[in-house]
Amino acid sequence: MKKILEIALGIVTSVGGFLEIGSITTAAQAGADFSLQLIWVIVLGGLCIIFLVEQAGRFAAVSGRTIPDAIRERFGFNYFAFLYLTLVLVSLLVLAAEIGGVCIALELATGIGLQWWALPAAFVIWFVIWKGTFGVIEKGVSMLGLVTVCFVVGAFMIHPPWGQVVQGAVPSLPQHDSAHYWFIAVSILGASISPYLFFFYSSGAIEDEWRETHVGINRVIATSGMSFGSLISIAVLILAAMIFAPRGMKVEHYSQLPELLVPVFGHKGFWLLVASLGIACMGAAMEITLQIAYLTAQGFG
């Protein structure tokens, strides 16, 4: 019984933490610009992340170390410093984007300009991290993150041509706009296989004190969690493909995002989008911040 609960919790954590501004944005653009054609990239990214995350979890469970710790030990400080700097720089950029996502959600909700929300949002994130324990943050945010399941519900309710959806899951070459096609593909992969995700997963494993016995569970959690997460990204793409692509609309501004859910959910759709965006980005922002802290602590001893 306890194992089932652990598995369920692990999956929820993985799903809730999967979607963030990067996956939402790249999936929406992909759907708008290339209809259902780019689904295979999300599938590919999903498969990659499943393998990476499973290994990250297995490594942490079996070696009792986190990955940054082990890298420093095995490869020496210089390489680690180089890795560290690169990761921190990119993480900061992504963090900015995530906080931006929270601010956009707040702007959509209240009409108050997003720049006013930047400091309060950052403050709340810092405060929660300071006061909360890892477990509470991880699980609390992930539970809330389940609101993003609304995208999956929406994707079903909009009745996409399922035959074409399946076709989109098979790799294809673009018929037009090659450079743009591959650009979006790359951005989707970057959004899916974010290094922070898999470092964070291994930190989580250590914090939850996984041991060898967890290897089997880890496999289940990693596979299911990342699969569900990918499904949500695909759902966003489908919605964008059904709503934006036929009208030739490009996703250029965040204010367009509610249009993903409004046709299906009506006025509630607006608030669902705001909640999804805000929570997903808030969660991601916290995770990235924690990850930077972990990298620093684990890497420098």
Place this chain on the structure above:
Amino acid sequence: MSVTIFSMVLTAATLPIAIVPFLFLMNDRRYVRSYRNGWLSNAVVIVIIGLAFVLAIVSIPLQIFGGS
């Protein structure tokens, strides 16, 4: 929106740096003992690294030519 997409592309570009050491770790008995990667896991990671290298090289030009 472009900051977001750009940061995703950058993430893709920096993947190799993190994953290559990881591949070594996953095969190092000192850390993972009997739980070393099977041939499939190793193969997948190598493919991912290859993919990541391609992404790293390709992402900047694509940002210039294919970016929104």
